[in-house]
Amino acid sequence: MAKMHKIEEKIELNCSADKIFEMLRAKQPDIPELCSDKIPSIEVHQGDWVSVGSTRKWDLNMDRIDAIDEENKVITRSVIDGEMMSHYKSLTAHVQAIPKGNDNKSCFIIASFEYEKIHEDAPEPKEFLNFGLGVLKDLGHHLSSA
Template sequence: MALKYKLGTEVEIKSPPEKYYNIFKGQAFHVPNAVPDHIQGVDVHEGDWETHGSVKIWKYTMEGKSDLVFKEKVEYDDENRSATLIAIDGDVMQEYKSFKGTYQVVPKGTGSLAKLTIEYEKLSDDVPAPDKYITLMVNVTKGIDELIAKAK
């Protein structure tokens, strides 16, 4: 029995698509400034901030639990303005065999539409859908949007 699933949502933001995408593409170190209640740090473990295949370690808080860690390998798609964070270690791996979070942004009106998706495989049937991670992605997106607005 396959336990692979996909979950997603969309968030309208005021930021231009290039500025939003560039945060993930080369400036992820700004994310803790945008959402310090959710993300406490992002560090490069292998590679650099903007190279496809680089490995980063995110320190985050979720549902009141702090000191959580997400180690990911990043895949960039410049044409579609998407960054996919593929889990390779960390707290998320206690519930999921595989976990890929994608932040994609497309132009919409004077702003953008952020499309947030998670592709995942549960370790067992009783593992819940990663709704809390989609909520985290929404909060990160809103925080980035506010950070970009302040920089204008």
């Protein structure tokens, strides 16, 4: 049986959990405009921007929305194509926005990858996770100043 691995990071953003969740759920077309140095483009390949099962091509990979939990502000996506998949049989990302305090002005983001390596000496997707956290920080900064 294949061994599943998991890495996880937690960061704090100075924007509401609702705003960052909405950006990741329904306003993805805005991300290249806000983070053009990291994400020059995103295109829908199947479905739409918000529905489970929809696929999008980012510059680095192609992913599919697997689940959206609006109550807990969690989005689950599977990477289905791209450079990263040369190391992994499966790679699933989970991003959760958790409100911090009652002021609705800041939040915590818990981002994780669950993955199965193609070969045991394949690297952890730490660089990819850090890249994603950088994008989230840029989006959080933009949302806090908007």
